[in-house]
Amino acid sequence: MSYKVTLIPGDGIGPSIVEEAVKVVEATGVEIEWEVKEAGEGAMEKYGTPLPEEVLESIRRNKVALKGPITTPVGSGFRSVNVALRKMLTLYANLRPAITFPGVHGIPFDNIDLVMVRENTEGLYSGVEHFVDEDKTAAESIKIITRKASERIIRFAFEYARREKRRKVTLVHKANILKFTDGLFLEIGKEISLQYPDVEFEDRIIDNMCMQLVKKPYLYDVIVTMNLYGDILSDLCAGLVGGLGLAPSANVGEGLAAVFEPVHGSAPKYTGKNKVNPCATILSAAMMLKYLGEREKGEAIYRAIREVICEGTSLTYDLIENPDKSVGTREIGTAIAQKVKELLNA
Numbered sequence: 001m002s003y004k005v006t007l008i009p010g011d012g013i014g015p016s017i018v019e020e021a022v023k024v025v026e027a028t029g030v031e032i033e034w035e036v037k038e039a040g041e042g043a044m045e046k047y048g049t050p051l052p053e054e055v056l057e058s059i060r061r062n063k064v065a066l067k068g069p070i071t072t073p074v075g076s077g078f079r080s081v082n083v084a085l086r087k088m089l090t091l092y093a094n095l096r097p098a099i100t101f102p103g104v105h106g107i108p109f110d111n112i113d114l115v116m117v118r119e120n121t122e123g124l125y126s127g128v129e130h131f132v133d134e135d136k137t138a139a140e141s142i143k144i145i146t147r148k149a150s151e152r153i154i155r156f157a158f159e160y161a162r163r164e165k166r167r168k169v170t171l172v173h174k175a176n177i178l179k180f181t182d183g184l185f186l187e188i189g190k191e192i193s194l195q196y197p198d199v200e201f202e203d204r205i206i207d208n209m210c211m212q213l214v215k216k217p218y219l220y221d222v223i224v225t226m227n228l229y230g231d232i233l234s235d236l237c238a239g240l241v242g243g244l245g246l247a248p249s250a251n252v253g254e255g256l257a258a259v260f261e262p263v264h265g266s267a268p269k270y271t272g273k274n275k276v277n278p279c280a281t282i283l284s285a286a287m288m289l290k291y292l293g294e295r296e297k298g299e300a301i302y303r304a305i306r307e308v309i310c311e312g313t314s315l316t317y318d319l320i321e322n323p324d325k326s327v328g329t330r331e332i333g334t335a336i337a338q339k340v341k342e343l344l345n346a
């Protein structure tokens, strides 16, 4: 079977890491026709918008996209393309797995296997933000939490836990202070948990959760939370397993579209240097293959990365102790692609 997938190379290091992900997917033998679309800085220069309509049309048509990171100018310029994509395609769930790959240098735990399920469409990222007066002496952002969006993300987390045979869902909030917004989210979590007696349920206050994750991350399994907390906690979890170079993600919605991308950004200072780790994008492509029903091929990519890291001879600077012995983006990509072929032909 062959699939059509929208491919967005993105900005900065994006094109180089996306190239390695395509190389590894090709090594699995899954036939994909890539529809390449430009979004971000390049699109802004050419078309006057960082997110041309044809990018959205392509994703809506193909229903699946693999995306590189896109630069968001701070304070001025265009709003985040990433936030816009998630809102416009109603990609309400952002899944961010954090899994230990033994052999990665400097990781404090060898047994982390958790998935962050982050609400992707509202909360403090609703885009309702302004100065309160002309002199700009104060500004405010409005946190929007709705029953509809909370129910669907929490239900998604429970369904995911059930499907993937995970044992526990932990809901993270600050309902002791934010009694209305976070209070509503927590209340809905408690209600929905009653419908899933086979999945353990607990809740944690965000500040305590940060400490718990640093001290005992192996106790957690599926974590569901609001937009901003999920954004921050998932980077924390990425740090625990070796950094952003190993952090993939999937943005999924009501079956209309799914966008797979690394958690990290466009790391502009590394553009064109053949230096950064493409594994987060390769792992995102593996999640995409599983989503498409190519589970075995997706698993093969995970195993290939595990083995390449264990062997320790073709690793980027962020994965090893002595950066002088590191290889570049292309070299680790080639080693993983080669390993995928060996595993699937074995």
Ligand SMILES: NC(=O)c1ccc[n+]([C@@H]2O[C@H](COP(=O)([O-])OP(=O)(O)OC[C@H]3O[C@@H](n4cnc5c(N)ncnc54)[C@H](O)[C@@H]3O)[C@@H](O)[C@H]2O)c1
Pocket: 068, 069, 070, 071, 072, 073, 082, 244, 245, 261, 262, 263, 264, 265, 266, 267, 268, 276, 277, 278, 280, 318
């Ligand atoms: N989904 C997205 O498209 C997305 C996500 C986050 C940030 N961004 C954007 O990216 C731009 C740069 O953001 P930033 O500098 O805050 O974060 P960043 O993730 O791009 O980089 C921060 C640091 O993390 C490390 N890093 C990131 N990716 C790595 C990789 N693959 N391998 C090894 N090390 C890696 C580097 O040390 C880098 O300097 C900003 O414009 C931001 O808005 C986009």
